[in-house]
Amino acid sequence: MSTHVAASTGSRALLSPRVVRSTVVPVIRHQVSALEPTLARICGYHLGFIDEHGDPSSGGDGKLTRAGLMMAVADGVGLRPEDVQSQAAAVELLHNATLLHDDIADTDELRRGRAAAWKVFGVSLAIHAGNALQALGLQMVVDDSGPGHQKIARSFAEALSLVHAGQARELALRPGPGSGTAAYEQMVKEKASALLEFSLATPALRAEKPENVLTALRGAGRHLGIALQISNDVEDIWGDPAMTGKPLRGDLKRRNLTFPVLVALSADGPAGNRLNRLWHADSTTETHLQSLADLIDEAGGRHSAQQLSRQHLDSAVEHLGRAGLSPAATTELTTLFDRIVNRAA
């Protein structure tokens, strides 16, 4: 993935993904390889270190988005990458734990262009593997004794609780007059924003920055998460599977109430009305999904989603500006925010 970034964004931003990768990946590899052998294999597969036969693999690893954000903020508060190395590895492990369990819960068969772990190793072992990654992340956070360690551990535990709450809330989402998008925002705040808030706030806790800096960074994380999730929602319907690593319209097939759908279902007018009729039909044929996609677009779901995602991205950048980081870090984070939201996966 660093080659992809190099091709698309030029030299200044190149530094960061390389540093992030070389700081975080060895730690994760080391920790994962020390797991019970079966778990090490499943987690190594999920993280893209090995293929399904246990052979070394270079494909399928994640973008280290959360570690990247954490290290950029670390730079912006005068810390070195090593100062938040454990926390950066931990947040990536936790993020991957949620993906492992999410794929089971959603019966998603593809992850980063490869078979999801539960398809390869079965549901039982994949549940335990997700738990193992979560426990590993936790161990790394509580084993750390650097400045602010207890506050960091607390915010890690809180993020973990929020993520699980958001995942459950997502499954409970129901279309309704007006209430749909409010419940959606609450869900996203928990599911997508919690780990981003943790990533942005941790270096400030380590550097023992005052409360206003933390508030600004957490606000940035909150808005970034909402922008990212809405952008993911748009990509599910109109994105490029080669970029997302997931089959097109998986959410649509499962009739998940993503943001464009919620907007379109509550829209007045012929497209919204027709969508409400077609939405509850069982069909998952490409033609039917295409009709749904067209109606969501016509009813304004795509436009509203893109607009709201942009607004939240702007708000994220605005909050970031209030954190008083170094100008170079602020510029880098602004670029990162944009890249995260606009090639979401």
Added chain:
Amino acid sequence: MSTHVAASTGSRALLSPRVVRSTVVPVIRHQVSALEPTLARICGYHLGFIDEHGDPSSGGDGKLTRAGLMMAVADGVGLRPEDVQSQAAAVELLHNATLLHDDIADTDELRRGRAAAWKVFGVSLAIHAGNALQALGLQMVVDDSGPGHQKIARSFAEALSLVHAGQARELALRPGPGSGTAAYEQMVKEKASALLEFSLATPALRAEKPENVLTALRGAGRHLGIALQISNDVEDIWGDPAMTGKPLRGDLKRRNLTFPVLVALSADGPAGNRLNRLWHADSTTETHLQSLADLIDEAGGRHSAQQLSRQHLDSAVEHLGRAGLSPAATTELTTLFDRIVNRAA
């Protein structure tokens, strides 16, 4: 369940379950009720606070074994129950999280005499509910600032990792010449002993006791876990479902390599040989399971298991004796150990 204890053990031991229940249950109820509503319902159901319709229920709650042990040790090192209240609640939450996920992984349909949570609410939500309980336990441990809090948090995280490793190792158990029971002991040490070690050691960490006390208590927990697991294994085959709350011979049906089975499969002689032939037959009829049970018994699996369970119980009591707790607490814990192993569930 306290009525059961009252009926079987007389007045002295009555105190403890009541104190444990009144100290721990309100904390757990309060924390669980504050979860996202869907999660609160699933976790409340799993913990026996409500029935599947959401109505108050008094059946199906656990025995609070781990909290009970923790509070007895607390008493033995001069602490009050409140001094380890959060940790006692946390270890019960964590234990219940593993049960929730285990029932999914094992497709176990019954838990404490009621439908398992995944049967009532579905696999997806039950996965998230297990995660939520785990995260809640973690939050309670890291939010605590009392003496020894960082060591306690670390040992909590370590126990969590060990439990997940043990669960995975259990699924990977294979019969083999000699190797079977060694892998079994390793698995049990992780899966069953880790939380018991945490339960026994936590009050000593809180009271800042020297290393030899910790070693003694952890040793007691290790042996207690092995004794308990082997006793559970025997109950699966020859126990009373009314006591265990689980269907008879579930492990046998799934051909799980429990301790009596491992012993019998590697036994020389006609019963062992016959068992090896029948073991791999697909049949799960009662007649077939009865034949397996009889052969395991004949090949010495039941006797060896009961003997080894007793030996580990004796070792647990011996280690306990080296911890230097108050005589009253030592007596109470000895009774508790015996009761835990000999009416395991």
